[in-house]
Amino acid sequence: MNSDLIVFIVLAIxxxxxxLGMVFSRNAVYSALFLVLNFITVAxxxxxxxxxxxxxxxxxxxxxxxxxxxxxxxxxxxxxSISSTSDLPWQxxxxxxxxLVLVVESIYLIVSRAQMDRVITAPDASINTVENLREMAxxxxxxYLLPFEITSILLLVAMVGAIVLTKQEKAG
Amino acid sequence: MHLSESVxxxxxxxxxxxxxxxxxxxxxxxxxxxxxxxxxxxTVASLASGAAFVVSVLLAYSVSLNHGEVVRWQFxxxxxxxxxxxxxxxxxxxxxxxxxxxxxxxxxxxxxxxxGYMHEDVRFKHEEGRFTRFFIFLNLFIAxxxxxxxxxxxxxxxVGWEGVGLCSFLLIGFWYEFDTLGRSSWxxxxxxxxxxxxxxxxxxxxxxxxFLMFWYLGSFQFDEVFKAAPAIAESAPWVIVAITLFMLVxxxxxxxxxxxxxxxxxxxxxxxxxxALIHAATMVTAGVYLVTRSAAxxxxxPQAQYIVAMVGAGTALFAATIAVGQYDIKKVLxxxxxxxxxxxxxxxxxxxxxxxxxxxxTHAFFKxxxxxxxxxxxxxxxRGHHAHAHHAAxxxxxxxxxxxxxxxxxxEEHGEVFDPGDMRNxxxxxxxxxxxxxxxxxxxxxxxxxxxxxxxxSKDEIxxxxxxxxxxxxxxxxxxxxxxxxxxxxxxxxxxxGEARSDAAKHAEESPKVMTVPLMVLAVLSVVGGALNxxxxxxxxxxxxxxxxxxxxxxxxxxxxxxxxxxxxxxxAILISWFLYGRNPLKAGQIDPLKKPxxxxxxxxxxxxxxxxxxFAVIINPFKKISAFLADxxxxxxxxxxxxxxxxxxxxxxxxxxxxxxxxxQKGIDAFANWLGTATQSVSATLxxxxxxxxxxxxxxxxxGVVLILGYLIFK
Amino acid sequence: xxxxxxxxYVLLSAILxxxxxxxxxxxxxxxxxxxxxxLMLNAANLVxxxxxxVFKSFSGQIFVFFVIAVAAAxxxxxxxxxxxxxxxxxxxxxxxxxxxxx
Numbered sequence: 001m002n003s004d005l006i007v008f009i010v011l012a013i014x015x016x017x018x019x020l021g022m023v024f025s026r027n028a029v030y031s032a033l034f035l036v037l038n039f040i041t042v043a044x045x046x047x048x049x050x051x052x053x054x055x056x057x058x059x060x061x062x063x064x065x066x067x068x069x070x071x072x073x074x075x076x077x078x079x080x081s082i083s084s085t086s087d088l089p090w091q092x093x094x095x096x097x098x099x100l101v102l103v104v105e106s107i108y109l110i111v112s113r114a115q116m117d118r119v120i121t122a123p124d125a126s127i128n129t130v131e132n133l134r135e136m137a138x139x140x141x142x143x144y145l146l147p148f149e150i151t152s153i154l155l156l157v158a159m160v161g162a163i164v165l166t167k168q169e170k171a172g
Numbered sequence: 173m174h175l176s177e178s179v180x181x182x183x184x185x186x187x188x189x190x191x192x193x194x195x196x197x198x199x200x201x202x203x204x205x206x207x208x209x210x211x212x213x214x215t216v217a218s219l220a221s222g223a224a225f226v227v228s229v230l231l232a233y234s235v236s237l238n239h240g241e242v243v244r245w246q247f248x249x250x251x252x253x254x255x256x257x258x259x260x261x262x263x264x265x266x267x268x269x270x271x272x273x274x275x276x277x278x279x280x281x282x283x284x285x286x287x288g289y290m291h292e293d294v295r296f297k298h299e300e301g302r303f304t305r306f307f308i309f310l311n312l313f314i315a316x317x318x319x320x321x322x323x324x325x326x327x328x329x330x331v332g333w334e335g336v337g338l339c340s341f342l343l344i345g346f347w348y349e350f351d352t353l354g355r356s357s358w359x360x361x362x363x364x365x366x367x368x369x370x371x372x373x374x375x376x377x378x379x380x381x382x383f384l385m386f387w388y389l390g391s392f393q394f395d396e397v398f399k400a401a402p403a404i405a406e407s408a409p410w411v412i413v414a415i416t417l418f419m420l421v422x423x424x425x426x427x428x429x430x431x432x433x434x435x436x437x438x439x440x441x442x443x444x445x446x447x448a449l450i451h452a453a454t455m456v457t458a459g460v461y462l463v464t465r466s467a468a469x470x471x472x473x474p475q476a477q478y479i480v481a482m483v484g485a486g487t488a489l490f491a492a493t494i495a496v497g498q499y500d501i502k503k504v505l506x507x508x509x510x511x512x513x514x515x516x517x518x519x520x521x522x523x524x525x526x527x528x529x530x531x532x533x534t535h536a537f538f539k540x541x542x543x544x545x546x547x548x549x550x551x552x553x554x555r556g557h558h559a560h561a562h563h564a565a566x567x568x569x570x571x572x573x574x575x576x577x578x579x580x581x582x583x584e585e586h587g588e589v590f591d592p593g594d595m596r597n598x599x600x601x602x603x604x605x606x607x608x609x610x611x612x613x614x615x616x617x618x619x620x621x622x623x624x625x626x627x628x629x630s631k632d633e634i635x636x637x638x639x640x641x642x643x644x645x646x647x648x649x650x651x652x653x654x655x656x657x658x659x660x661x662x663x664x665x666x667x668x669x670g671e672a673r674s675d676a677a678k679h680a681e682e683s684p685k686v687m688t689v690p691l692m693v694l695a696v697l698s699v700v701g702g703a704l705n706x707x708x709x710x711x712x713x714x715x716x717x718x719x720x721x722x723x724x725x726x727x728x729x730x731x732x733x734x735x736x737x738x739x740x741x742x743x744x745a746i747l748i749s750w751f752l753y754g755r756n757p758l759k760a761g762q763i764d765p766l767k768k769p770x771x772x773x774x775x776x777x778x779x780x781x782x783x784x785x786x787x788f789a790v791i792i793n794p795f796k797k798i799s800a801f802l803a804d805x806x807x808x809x810x811x812x813x814x815x816x817x818x819x820x821x822x823x824x825x826x827x828x829x830x831x832x833x834x835x836x837x838q839k840g841i842d843a844f845a846n847w848l849g850t851a852t853q854s855v856s857a858t859l860x861x862x863x864x865x866x867x868x869x870x871x872x873x874x875x876x877g878v879v880l881i882l883g884y885l886i887f888k
Numbered sequence: 889x890x891x892x893x894x895x896x897y898v899l900l901s902a903i904l905x906x907x908x909x910x911x912x913x914x915x916x917x918x919x920x921x922x923x924x925x926x927l928m929l930n931a932a933n934l935v936x937x938x939x940x941x942v943f944k945s946f947s948g949q950i951f952v953f954f955v956i957a958v959a960a961a962x963x964x965x966x967x968x969x970x971x972x973x974x975x976x977x978x979x980x981x982x983x984x985x986x987x988x989x990x
Contacts (some may be wrong), residue, residue, distance in 0.1 A: 008892045012900045019904055019927055023911035028919055035923050038904075042930050049897075049941040051949045054956075058933075061956050066926065066963050073967045074919055077974045088983070091868055095913035098875050099906050105882045106902035110895050118942050119891035139946045140953070151957045158961030165968040865986025872913050 004122050007048065015041040028074045032067060039063040050123030053136060182234025184243050186227045187262035190272060190318040193223035198311035205304035214287030217307035221283045221314050225276035232269040240266045240720025242395075244324050258392060261324035267721040270529065270714075271321035271461055274536050278453045279314050281690040285544050286310065286445035288686035289551065293443055296554050297347060297354060306346060306443070313339035317454055321461065325392040326382050329462065333426065334375065336455045341368040343450060344442040352441050353589045363438035370435040374425015381418035384411060398468035405472040416469060416476035419462060420483065427459030428510045429487045429517055434784055436510055440502040444547030447502060452509050452543050453536035460513070460532050463520040467722045471523065478642075480521030485638075485648035488514030490781075492655035496662070496766070497777025500593045501546045504663055507780075508619065509539060511652055515634055518645055524637035525722050526715040530705045531630035533714075537701050538618035538627055541694040545612040546593075548683040548691070549667060552605050553592035556679035590676065595666045597677060599757065602668040604680045609668050611691045616664055618698040620657040620742045626701030628739070633707060636734050650738065657742040661749030670757020707731075897938035904931035918970050918982050922963070929959050 015038055022034035039062050046055035126132065140148065197220020201213050208216070235243065242265040251258040286306065294303050316339055320332025345364030351357035386392060388411045389400040405412045423429065428436040439451050450456070463470060463480065470477050488511045495507035512535050519528030591597060602609040618625035621632070631653060638646035672678040682688075705714035707730040752765050767774050776782070862873075908931060911924030933952045940948025974980050 002891070004892050005896075008896060012896075015900070016903060016907070019907040022923060022927065023907055023914065023920070028917060031920050031923060035927065038927065039930065042934060045897075045934060046937055048892075049937045051937050051940065051952075054933075054937060054949050054952050057953065057956055061960055062926070062930075066960055069963060069967060070919065070923060073971065076971065077919070077980050088864075088866055088869055091872060092914055095872060095875075095910055098872070098879055098913075099910040101879050102875070102882070102906050102909070103903060105879065105886060106906070107899065108886060109882065110899050110902065114893070114895045116893050116895070118894045120894055120897065120938065120941050121891045123941075136946045136949065140950050143947075144950050144954075147954055151954055154958060155961050158964045162964045162968040165965070165972055863989060865989030866983055867985060868913055868916070868982060875909055875913065 004048070004120075011041055011044055011048075015045075029071070032070050032074055035070075036063050036067050039067065048122060049120060050127050052128055053133060182237055182243070183227075183230040184234055184245055184262075184264060186230055187245050187264060187322065188247055189227045190224050190231075190262075190276075190322055191315050193227065194220045194311040194315040194318070196220060197223075198308045198315070201304055201308050201311070205308070208304070210291055210303050211287070213304050213307055214283070214290075217311050218280060218283040218287065220311050221276060221280040224314055224318060225273070225280050228269060228272035228276045231264050232266075232273055235264055235266055235269050236717075240717065242721070250327075255390065256386070258325060258327050260328060261393075262322045263324035263394065264322070265721045266717050266719075267461075267464060267529075268321050270533070270718065271457075272318065274457075274533055275317045275321060275454045276314065278536050278540050278694070279310075279317075279449055281693055282445050282449045282453075282540060282544065283307070283310060285448075285547075285687050285690045286443075288684050289445055289544075289547055290443065292551050292554070296558070297350065299347075302346070306343075309339055309342045309346070310445070310449070313343070313450060313455075317458075320458055324394060326385060326394070326397070327392045329465075330375075330378060330382065333378065333422075333458060336450070336458065337368060337371045337375070337426075340371070340439070340450050340455055341365075343446040344439045346442055346446065352593065353591055355589060360441045363435075363441040366438050367435040370432050371425050374422045374432055377418045377421025377425070381415045381422065384415045384418065394465065401469050401472060409473065412469060412473050413476050416466070416473055417479065419466065420476070420480055423459035423462060423480075423517065424483065425459075426462075427456050427513045427517060429459075429483050429514060430490060433487060433491065433510045434787065437503055437506045437780070440500070440506050444502065444543060444550065447506070448540045448543035448547070451506070452539040456509065456513055457516070457532045457536070460516045460520055460528055463517070464525045464529055464722065467520075467523075467525050470520075477521050477523060481518045481642055481645050482521070484514045484516070484518030484521050485645040485652075486514070487511070488518060488652040489648045489655075490514075492652040492659070493777055494780045495659045496655060497764075497774055497779075498659075499595050499764075499778075500591075501549060501595050501598070501663065501667065502543070502593055504595075504659060505539070505542055505546060508542075508656065508659070511656060512539065512619075514652070515631065515649060518649060519634040519637065522637055522642050522645060524634060526705065526712075526718050527630065527633040527637050529718060530714050531634060533704060534618070534626040534630040534698070534701045537694055538615045538625075538698040541611060541691060541698055542615040542619065544687070544691050544694070545608050545615060548608045548687055549598070549601060549605065549612075549680075550592045551683060551687075552601065552608065552680040553598065553674075553676045555681040556604075557590055557592060557676035559681070560675045560679045590674075592676065595663065596758070597674040598667045598672070599670045599674075599677055600668070600672040601677060601680055604672075604677075605682045607682055607688050608691075611688070611695050612668065613664065614695045614698055616660045618701075620660050620746065621653060621738060622742055623735075623739060624699075624702060626698050628735075629702035629706060632730075632735050632738060633705070633728070635738055636707070636728055636731050639731070639734050640728075650741065653738055654741045654745050657745035658749050661746040662753050665749060665753035666758060669754055671759070673759065894938050894942050898935055901931045901935045901938075904928075904934070916982050918973075918980055921982065922966055922970070926959060926963070929955060 018034045018038040018041065022031045022038060025031040025034060039058060043055040043058045043063070046052075046058060197217050200216050200220075201208070205213055235241075242263065245262040245264070246259050247262055248260045250260050290303055290306050294300050313336060316332050316335025318332070319335060320329055323329040323332060341364045344367050345361045348361040348364065349356060351359030382392065385397060388404055388408070389397050391397055391400070401412060421432075425432040436451055436456070440447055442450075470480070491507045491510035491514060495504050495511065498504045498507060512531070516528045516531050516535070519525075519531060614625070618627040621628045635646060635649055635653070638649055672680075703713075705712055707728060756765075758765075764774070770777075779785075862869075905928050908924045908926075908928035911927065912921050915921055915924070933955055936948040936952050936955075938948075940946065940952075970980065973985070977984055
């Protein structure tokens with residue numbers, strides 16, 4: 001039982017709690033806010049795992065941009081209440097059961113194949129240097145150049161798509 | 173084609189023309205006949221027959237040049253199978269050339285006569301188109317008869333045998349849609365069928381004899397059979413007896429002996445030249461020729477010979493009695509033919525082959541003469557009938573009697589049908605038909621056996637032979653000779669003397685020269701024919717001639733006792749007939765004077781002793797009943813209706829309808845197929861529920877899949 | 889020795905993933921469903937980064953980088969779609985979108 005482990009467990013509990021909160025919250029805005037909290041928690045996890053850049057981009061993009069987008073749309077529509085009667089009454093119990101089974105299976109798989117010699121140590125301060133970042137950038141732009149370019153095109157396509165989808169016909 | 177080595181001279185190469193000259197004649201008439209006039213058709217046919225006669229003369233001459241040695245000339249191969257080697261070979265020896273001469277000679281004369289006869293006959297029957305056909309059939313007959321007499325083996329003989337049987341059928345049934353009186357009827361075709369079928373029974377016997385011959389003697393060829401026969405006669409005599417007796421069955425069929433003679437009187441339905449040629453002179457003598465040819469076999473089995481002789485003698489007497497009671501001029505002559513054939517068969521049965529052949533030849537002459545003269549008489553009556561009827565028709569026309577102008581058939585003009593052959597319609601014809609009268613007289617005297625006509629010599633020789641060795645045969649034949657003279661006398665008085673008993677007889681006209689001239693030739697032959705074999709030393713010409721083939725026979729000298737008895741009986745018979753028929757000639761409608769004294773005997777004679785009726789009752793009607801039974805009950809009702817329809821068809825229908833259709837197909841296969849469809853439908857209806865359109869449930873199924881895969885991976 | 893076995897991270901990720909999956913299945917509000925999808929993506933990112941740390945490689949982090957970018961694009965388009973659907977149907981019950989019912 002070391003300090004890393006304690007920190008990990010605390011953060012894990014928080015993330016799970018926020019996740020559950022997101023799923024079961026009746027209010028859509030609350031769900032979004034819960035998710036933001038979850039993202040931030042995950043960002044902290046990234047830091048612990050020695051990926052500061054990813055942590056920052058998670059906070060910036062995910063929690064900052066995506067969730068804001070979500071909140072916008074929720075504001076637009078999310079406040080509508082959904083009727084309580086369901087067309088699929090058997091969906092909920094079945095989903096619960098399956099989720100439970102999945103968890104059990106996952107636990108079993110992970111525990112049975114656990115290799116305790118693979119450990120994660122907390123990073124030292126050297127990961128915050130520019131050198132580290134440069135190395136990552138080099139890998140990104142050399143080895144993963146093609147995915148990078150494609151992703152940029154993908155973003156372009158998404159942008160165009162979003163605009164096209166929401167374009168309104170001129171009335172009259 | 174090879175000749176036997178001994179031949180150096182002669183016309184033997186002409187032999188195939190015996191057959192092919194008549195064939196050529198018939199082909200010319202068949203193909204071009206419709207373009208020819210009647211005279212041309214008849215001339216072609218007569219020339220064809222005459223050519224065969226010329227060839228026969230040349231062949232006979234050639235044989236005589238070779239001192240009577242046999243010449244065999246293979247013309248074509250026929251059947252070569254294993255040990256059976258059958259060829260079409262022409263055999264020229266004294267016996268076969270004798271037959272050839274008789275057949276073609278008498279045949280040619282009859283062809284010429286037939287030109288005149290058929291010219292009138294087809295007009296009386298209003299069938300002018302049929303003239304050519306008659307001559308085609310006549311030529312076919314000559315060809316077949318030539319094959320018969322020139323054959324070198326029993327099978328070639330049989331080919332000709334069958335051929336003449338066929339021609340007999342064709343010619344008897346020449347007027348197949350009529351009966352003898354010209355009415356539309358089955359009668360003529362029935363007569364033809366009767367002849368053919370009765371002949372068939374005889375042929376069956378011949379074939380059995382042939383099969384036995386091949387099986388035990390190994391061949392059909394004459395010389396080989398005669399060579400092998402004595403050995404078999406030693407070891408298994410029953411074989412030879414069987415062969416000879418079965419051949420006798422064939423002879424009885426073809427030569428009209430008891431019990432198969434019944435076809436010959438019915439065969440008088442054919443035109444008179446047919447009766448003359450086939451049923452008097454030539455075809456019916458084929459049986460006698462067969463026995464004579466098989467002399468070598470018959471002499472080995474005296475018991476069979478005796479049977480042959482008895483059959484012949486019995487037939488001679490039996491038929492003579494029937495002839496006494498007949499009223500139709502041709503029927504008298506028919507039974508006379510049967511009787512005379514009985515003489516011939518008795519002769520060859522006794523072993524007197526020369527006597528038998530001699531009588532065959534003379535009988536051909538005078539019987540052909542008699543038949544053809546009878547034809548002349550019949551036509552004379554027809555002419556008279558039509559001449560008279562025309563007068564009557566002209567008279568009646570004014571009185572308004574109902575008749576048809578176009579068709580002057582016999583029925584339309586009289587209430588009854590006129591029979592030109594019935595002797596009761598004749599009478600006094602010697603005044604109106606003198607030539608025919610004298611010709612008929614010559615024929616009668618020859619047949620009755622009056623010295624010095626031909627019949628006297630030939631019949632006398634038979635009687636002589638019989639008296640020496642076979643007494644019972646002698647007595648039967650003598651009594652038959654008595655009857656022969658009697659019924660011929662009766663015929664002469666009834667036909668030619670007295671007053672005409674009908675209008676037709678009153679107006680009878682003489683026949684034209686084309687008919688009477690051949691008759692004169694035959695009359696001359698009937699007078700001088702006896703010279704062929706006179707019973708005096710040095711004059712046994714025929715015996716010497718035939719002796720080359722059938723073995724030398726010692727010619728018997730004239731026995732005055734036998735000759736005297738037979739002549740006396742003949743003259744007595746003629747006298748008695750004059751008492752009965754000549755002195756007080758019959759009037760029209762008067763019944764026969766013999767009827768009252770003889771009573772039921774005469775009735776029996778009139779009705780041919782009811783033999784045909786007996787055959788019908790014993791054989792034909794039961795046969796018809798059996799075949800009707802087999803056809804109706806067994807074949808139709810049982811086999812067809814029951815087995816086929818009920819059993820087989822019913823089972824099949826049951827199988828296909830009930831078993832296969834209802835159960836197998838509908839309940840079984842259909843049910844299964846339909847179940848497949850409905851099952852698919854219900855499964856799909858069930859599975860369709862999966863596609864409920866809710867995205868969430870699709871997502872659930874994805875998660876389910878993930879869980880399942882993970883579970884599989886865990887438990888692997 | 890301050891270390892956490894990597895399997896803990898994997899386990900955490902699995903749990904988060906399952907929660908996300910459950911959210912997709914249970915909720916009828918498409919926005920919540922979308923958010924649950926993001927949660928699932930996040931869980932996967934976590935594992936990537938964890939193993940990148942174990943193996944001292946940058947590839948994992950770069951992959952996460954891409955995932956985040958793609959997620960952003962996806963969210964943009966997806967929200968646009970949801971807005972359009974709302975305009976057509978006037979309510980956002982996802983069960984209303986069942987016209988593909990077979």
